[in-house]
Amino acid sequence: MKDQVTRSISLFLLFLTVFSCKTAQVPIHETTAASVLESAYLKYKEPAITHRRFKHADIQPLIQKHSDAFQITKLGESIEGRSISSLDWGDGKIKVMLWSQMHGNESTATMALFDLFNFLEASGDEYQGLRSLLKSSLDLKFIPMINPDGAEAFKRRNAIDIDLNRDAISQISPEAIILKGARDDFEPEFGFNLHDQQTYYNATGTPKQATISVLAPAYNYATDVNEVRIRAMQTIVGMNKILQEVVPGHVGKYDDAFEPRAFGDNITKWGTSTILIESGGYPNDPDKQYIRQLNFMIILNALEQIAKRSYEQYTTAEYFAIPDNDMQLVDLLINELQVPVEGKYYPVDLGIRRRDITAGDSYYMSASVDDLGDMQVYYGLEELDASGLKYAEGKVYVTAFDSVEAIDETKAMELLKEGYLAVKVRNGAKGDLHQLPILVLKSTDVFSSGWKTGTDTNFFLEKEGVRKYAVVNGYLIDLENPKNQEFKQRIY
Numbered sequence: 001m002k003d004q005v006t007r008s009i010s011l012f013l014l015f016l017t018v019f020s021c022k023t024a025q026v027p028i029h030e031t032t033a034a035s036v037l038e039s040a041y042l043k044y045k046e047p048a049i050t051h052r053r054f055k056h057a058d059i060q061p062l063i064q065k066h067s068d069a070f071q072i073t074k075l076g077e078s079i080e081g082r083s084i085s086s087l088d089w090g091d092g093k094i095k096v097m098l099w100s101q102m103h104g105n106e107s108t109a110t111m112a113l114f115d116l117f118n119f120l121e122a123s124g125d126e127y128q129g130l131r132s133l134l135k136s137s138l139d140l141k142f143i144p145m146i147n148p149d150g151a152e153a154f155k156r157r158n159a160i161d162i163d164l165n166r167d168a169i170s171q172i173s174p175e176a177i178i179l180k181g182a183r184d185d186f187e188p189e190f191g192f193n194l195h196d197q198q199t200y201y202n203a204t205g206t207p208k209q210a211t212i213s214v215l216a217p218a219y220n221y222a223t224d225v226n227e228v229r230i231r232a233m234q235t236i237v238g239m240n241k242i243l244q245e246v247v248p249g250h251v252g253k254y255d256d257a258f259e260p261r262a263f264g265d266n267i268t269k270w271g272t273s274t275i276l277i278e279s280g281g282y283p284n285d286p287d288k289q290y291i292r293q294l295n296f297m298i299i300l301n302a303l304e305q306i307a308k309r310s311y312e313q314y315t316t317a318e319y320f321a322i323p324d325n326d327m328q329l330v331d332l333l334i335n336e337l338q339v340p341v342e343g344k345y346y347p348v349d350l351g352i353r354r355r356d357i358t359a360g361d362s363y364y365m366s367a368s369v370d371d372l373g374d375m376q377v378y379y380g381l382e383e384l385d386a387s388g389l390k391y392a393e394g395k396v397y398v399t400a401f402d403s404v405e406a407i408d409e410t411k412a413m414e415l416l417k418e419g420y421l422a423v424k425v426r427n428g429a430k431g432d433l434h435q436l437p438i439l440v441l442k443s444t445d446v447f448s449s450g451w452k453t454g455t456d457t458n459f460f461l462e463k464e465g466v467r468k469y470a471v472v473n474g475y476l477i478d479l480e481n482p483k484n485q486e487f488k489q490r491i492y
Helices: 001-025 033-046 056-064 108-121 128-137 150-153 174-186 227-246 261-269 289-308 316-320 409-417
Strands: 071-075 083-089 094-100 138-143 191-195 212-215 251-253 275-281 329-341 344-357 362-373 380-385 388-394 419-424 439-441 458-463 466-472 476-479
Touching: 033 108, 033 227, 033 289, 056 108, 056 150, 071 174, 071 362, 083 174, 083 329, 094 174, 094 289, 108 128, 108 138, 108 191, 108 275, 108 289, 128 138, 128 289, 138 174, 138 289, 174 261, 191 261, 191 289, 212 227, 212 289, 227 251, 227 261, 227 275, 227 289, 227 316, 261 275, 261 362, 275 289, 329 362, 329 476, 409 419, 409 466, 419 458
Parallel strands: 094 138, 094 191, 191 275, 212 251, 329 380, 329 388, 419 439
Antiparallel strands: 071 083, 083 138, 212 275, 329 344, 344 362, 388 458, 458 466, 466 476
């Protein structure tokens, strides 16, 4: 009998040893791998949205197609009468609210939410385990496009020119009242405040764009850290681990200075662990389709962390270790360009930024000198060492073409090499868009140019009288070895 007891105890201890070894191989707090999140995105990406200038009418059928799987509720209307709806999903106890496009021209996360709706509604695939976990653990409320009037014009503010993110307290706008009411009625434990930021943000001390910036917003001027902020900070650390796998170095931490009028700060103050996601820029992604994918991946990762409470494994120290945002990027940095002043030449660095201007459902770029002089603390998304090169003006080609269609890229390049920065056309209208590497004039016979701050950037870079480069509306064109690039321009 004694031998049996001894044997039983030995077997039990052996079982515990084996079990502990096996569990050690699969960490309790493990979350879905980045590669799996990426494959889920590729499978469930919403094909009806292909660019970031979609409007309220474009997403209404996409909302309604999810009416079987989601509870859809009209929360109210914007100033111009466009509906604002919520989509609810999940049977769990942990309440999470996600809202996007508070600023009408910040649409990246809205795209990702519709990708996420497709994922959540699906069933019976390799992601079912994750989907079932989320459904049983979470109660999700999504509010896409809080500012549909701003989205219609693709502008930041609403129809009465109010920044909704400065209207959390005064509640002047109906859109702000709707968002505040939804939070108060739902009382979420976690909130996701989804925005876009300028493409000129970089991770401090590096030339890399802050493709995604994150923040656990402060709830007071002292930026104190309480349990509400800690939960958000911990979750952000987990999200950052995914991002560092796929876009290493492209993550910044947004400034946490308290803004007493802002929704993120106040929703944190009201007891919701709020996570700000700001979508910035990424090389060769003007419509932010790759950044859309990143949003899908980190939001899904965060929801899994919340469902498992796995964020608790992370520390606030890891959060504060994320590099801060800086804004030291320009589109084009030209170093040591010789510019003429009173018959003499002086070497200066030029920082040029190109800003997109909405034109109907598309856009064009408008470039100017943002700063000049000693620009050594700045980084260019494109850089040129112009040592030995001189600034030179360009000309307008005298003979008018019938239309933009009568000029191809080859002809435009020939004219640039001959010293012409602009051509004239007889037909077409001011404001029409084109993709030529040369200025096109219809309503004027001249174009503006210069190298001082605020001036339009249309000039040549010469060496010993030979034109080496053209700068056309802020685009750098190598006249000897031109590269493939996309030009977004308009007729003047």
